[in-house]
Amino acid sequence: MLRAMRYLDYAxxxxxLPEVTDAMVAVLTGDFGNPSSVHAxxxxxxxxxxxxxxRVASAVGASPAEIVFTAGGTEADNLAIKGATRKLRGNGNHVITTAFEHHAVLDTVEWLGxxxxxxxxxxxxxxxxxxPAAVAAAVRPSTILVSIMAVNNEIGTAQPLAEIARAVKGANPSTLVHTDAVQMxxxxxxNVHELGLDFAAFSAHKFGGPKGVGxxxxxxxxxxxxxLHGGGHEGGLRSGTLNVPGLAGLGVAAEIAAKEVDHKIERVGGLRTRLWQGIEDSIERVRLNGHPTERVPGTLNVSFEGADGETLLLLFDAAGIACSAGSACQSGAIDPSHVLLAIGVPREIAKGSVRFSLGRESTDEDVDAVLEVLPGIVESARRVG
Known part of the structure; x- marks a missing residue:
């Protein structure tokens, strides 16, 4: 059993969610059938x-026939990028992305190279x-696909997706637009259609659902x-027996996430603002990373000059605060974030960055707990260097 901790790593x-657990348990203990079987x-x-x-289609403004279930966001990104470029190889050979995408996109595009x-x-x-104008300027007659993430997982900046999609289609109507929408x-x-998207990837565990499904x-x-080839599941696009309990949980989580989003923006955004103001008021030589307003409500990425990120995380953990140095997928080795380097943060400053991310269950007490221990933690980390 974990000791009592304050969780600030929702990204x-x-x-x-309890409702998700209930839905999954009902399937695990009762409806165990294979959905491909014809019997009861x-x-x-x-x-x-x-x-x-x-439920999922309704949550994102799609039709049910436009939803392909996967094992998570990484598989969904790969299916869109590799699947579309393979299908259209004879129509072109050019793909566009950005320098601060999640590695599920960057590494896939590099593989295409x-x-x-x-x-x-x-x-x-x-x-x-x-x-958007820079994206449009990069589009060629041979451009098959543009992939730009909806919300950056490390700094929380939200992109003007609709403007980007319009710019891309204006430059080449045949070019497809994909987004990693895992943090959205x-x-x-x-609303994927209002945004003008062709593909968007989502992952259940980012909005109260189980891991391993998206x-x-x-x-x-x-x-x-x-x-993936085999039984021809998911309209022939994703073979493999479906994870019925996981999908039951995914549907409930997506429905709740869409229903509560406006309230979450207001409440969690207020907590994040108070946390940043407290940091700015109590710590010198501190930097907010990402756009100050065009961002999701809960994510706050801060650089503490003169401190080491790994030391900061260890001290926060010892003080009962769970936070991150950036992308959890890269947390095995705490190197300067490629995202922070891409937006021009100097390497030495990027090394001293921490991501606090708040969510549905976050409270004022969580913010107070961080602000109470923060000055001592930063002072200790700066002494270590």
């Missing part, structure tokens, strides 16, 4: 799967915003081919 993962057990499981698809595709990695501004659902309102929005008739 890494979120607690599973299979039909009951299939009903659960399609109910989840309906070894497969005879030309890739363009665009810079981002010091506030983490992507310029539950933090901002989502989905790809693939616009109706968007060209994409499967990465």
């Amino acid at each position: 890494a993962t979120t607690p599973v 057990y299979g039909r009951a499981a299939r009903e659960i799967v399609e109910d989840a698809r309906d 070894h497969d005879e595709f030309e890739t363009t990695v665009l810079p981002v501004g010091p506030d983490g915003l992507v310029d 659902l539950g933090n901002l309102p989502v 989905f790809l929005f693939a616009r109706s008739h968007a060209p994409v081919e499967a990465l």
Whole structure:
């Protein structure tokens, strides 16, 4: 059992909601059938799967037929990027992304570069915003796909996706637009069609659902081919027996996330603002990373000059505060974040960065706990250097 801790790492993962647990347990203990089976057990499981698809589609403004279930955001990103470029290889060989994407996108695009595709990695501004005009200027007649994340997982900056999509389609109507939207659902309102997207990747554990399950929005008739072959599940795009308990949880979590988002923006945004004001008032030589207003409500990335990020995290952990140095997927080795370097943070300052991320269960007491121990932690970390 973990000791009592204050959890400020919601961007890494979120607690599973009680309603989600209830939905999953009901399936695990009762509806155990294979949804591909034609008998009553299979039909009951299939009903659960399609109910989840309906809930997910409603949460993001899609139709159920445009939802492809996956094992998470990374698989969904790979399915969109690799699946679309393979399908359209004869129409072009150029892909565009940005320098501060999640590695699920950056590494996939880099992989395409070894497969005879030309890739363009665009810079981002010091506030983490992507310029739609710069994206449009990079589009060529041979550009198959543009991939730009909706919300950066480390600094919380939210992109002007609708403007970017319009700019891309204005430059080349055939170019597809993909976004890693893993940090979007539950933090901002989502309507994939209003945003002008062709593909969007989501992951359940970022909005109160279970780990190991996610989905790809693939616009109706968007060209994409499967990465996994076998039983032809998910309209032939993702073979493999479906994770029925996980999908039941995903559907409930997505529905709750969409329903509560406006309240969350107001309440959690207020907590984040108070946390930043407290940091700024009590600590010298501190820097806010990312855009001050165009951001999700809960994520706050701060650089403490003269301190080491690993030391800061260890001291916070010892004080009962769970936070992060950036992307949880990169936390095995605390090197300067590629995201912070991409927005121009000097390497030595980037090393002293901490991401605090608040969420649905965060409280004023959590903020108070951080601010109480912060001056001593930063002072100790700076002494260590």
